[in-house]
Amino acid sequence: MQGISPTAVFEERRRHLFGLAYRILGSRADAEDAVHDVYIKWLGADHASIATPAAWLTTLCTRHCIDMLRDAQRSRVDYVGTWLPEPIHTRTEETPETHALLASSLSMAFLLLLERLTPRERAAYLLHEIFETPYAEVAGILDMEEAACRKLVSRASVNIAQGRVRHVTPPKVQDELLAAFREAITGGSTESLASLLSDDIAVSADSGGKVPSVEGVFQGKGSVLTLVTTQLARYWAAYEWVPCEINGGRAIQLRANGEIVTAITFAYNDEGQATNIYILRNPDKLDGLAFGPEVLA
Missing domain, CATH: 1.20.140.160 (PhyR, sigma-like (SL) domain)
Structure with missing residues (x-):
């Protein structure tokens, strides 16, 4: 030295x-x-x-x-x-x-x-x-x-x-899911989204008990699609949608008046279907996203 x-x-x-x-x-x-x-x-x-x-x-x-x-x-x-x-x-x-x-x-x-x-x-x-x-x-x-x-x-x-989580879904497939997810939220059309979800798709939300959010785990394509077109569409359609990369994959930030209020990430199976939707609502955990992108080793 x-x-x-x-x-x-x-x-x-x-x-x-x-x-x-x-x-x-x-x-x-x-x-x-x-x-x-x-x-x-x-x-x-x-x-x-x-x-x-x-x-x-x-x-x-x-x-x-x-x-x-x-x-x-x-x-x-x-x-x-x-x-x-x-x-x-x-x-x-x-x-x-x-x-x-x-x-x-x-x-x-x-x-x-x-x-x-x-x-x-x-x-x-x-x-x-x-x-x-x-x-x-x-x-x-x-x-x-x-x-x-x-x-x-x-x-x-x-x-x-x-x-079986060490595979990576191609960015093109991830982008298709993000587009279909947004269309389901803002336009009410779930046909494209349904084709990109696995039958056992699950939605989990982390609010830390600090802000309102969906409770429990929603599992199964029918249950998740109903959640998307009712509860999520009701509150998310008016937010600003910002595509980004979170944890190495395509993701979405939802913003209100420039402030990040929700982050959504996804998991996929070998066939490129989404198996999980992770909703981050805990404001303490969202604060770090405001620092900008990290280049990780």
Whole structure:
């Protein structure tokens, strides 16, 4: 590190650390706090004794996020209504192949599936499968034997594979769904939308109990289409519709007087049909979308 400022070293790794923290925690605000805490500890560290700053920072960030996640999971017991990950406005500056890889690990469906894992399983899976960290390094980060680390990743991989959420639906198909969804809300026509929904389509809404929203989970094509043409159309038709990218996929922001009041994202199956519609209404979670797009590692 001779001749390089500690801040410069950290800034080179900030994007990586934030991407890791966000995937572990499912919250932009918590990820920002985690990265800030790591930065403070980094500034106070004995840099001359740190042979590999990147590994040191990743280790500290991972362990800190695991502790934060345990606390967050305990607090979610008292969360009002359905809990969804905090949405993040994304932008990808990589190749289409890299974009697809990033999108598959940022989607709401993937982040929700990660919630089924223990904090250590979640961290181990992300480090090895998403950030391509060798098992020996992951074991060191988690302070465990490599064989035990392999078992952690293996168990997590089985859970993730069963969820079938690591594929990416082509942007053209996503755009068709967004157009059909808007037409159903503003024009009342559901024919196009119905053809793009899976039979077991589900709608989940997260308001945190702070603003009015649909309650419970609506499942099944008929139930969802009725919800769209009655309750959602009644309140959403007059909003400003802003297409955007959220969590690596095509999404919609609904605005009133320039303020984001709702964000809608989607999940898809292998055939390109929508399997889930996620409605974010909690104003605390929507605040982060106003910061503009993040380029995540």
